[in-house]
Amino acid sequence: MARVSKTEVAAVVLRPYFDAVRDVFAAYPDQDLKRVMRVKFIIDPAIHDKPRHMAATTEDGLRMHLAPNLADKDEDVVVAIISHEFGHAVDFLY
Numbered sequence: 707m708a709r710v711s712k713t714e715v716a717a718v719v720l721r722p723y724f725d726a727v728r729d730v731f732a733a734y735p736d737q738d739l740k741r742v743m744r745v746k747f748i749i750d751p752a753i754h755d756k757p758r759h760m761a762a763t764t765e766d767g768l769r770m771h772l773a774p775n776l777a778d779k780d781e782d783v784v785v786a787i788i789s790h791e792f793g794h795a796v797d798f799l800y
Contacts, residue, residue, distance in 0.1 A: 716774035717749045720784065724770070727788045731796065741799040742792060745770050763791045767798030 724747045731742045746769045753762050754773035762771045770791050776784060 712774045713749045713751065716772070716777040717747075719777040720749070720772055720788075721747060723781075723784050723788050724772070727785065727792055731792050739796060739800075741767075742795055744768055744799075745792070745795050748772065749774055761787050761791045763794040763798065765798055767795040770795065 728742055728745060731739050745763075745767065748769055748771045750771035751774055753759055753771045754775055760773045760776045760779070763769065764771075770788075772788070772791075776787060779787075
């Protein structure tokens, strides 16, 4: 039986949240936020360099890095953190 890494498990758990939040931002009424569809989803253990660091978005807005242990958080926390990061992506993309 093949072993699955924590990073792979986190990707499976977090990707649907990322996609759902991205789609909400892209469909925001009366706004043209389609550029958020270009944001890349990346699981990155290095992001969790401090207890409160769970995610980061690059300054070009094109890459969102999520710590694998974000997958261990409550659903409300996951949605809030990813939404916060998409806010940064919008700031940087526009």
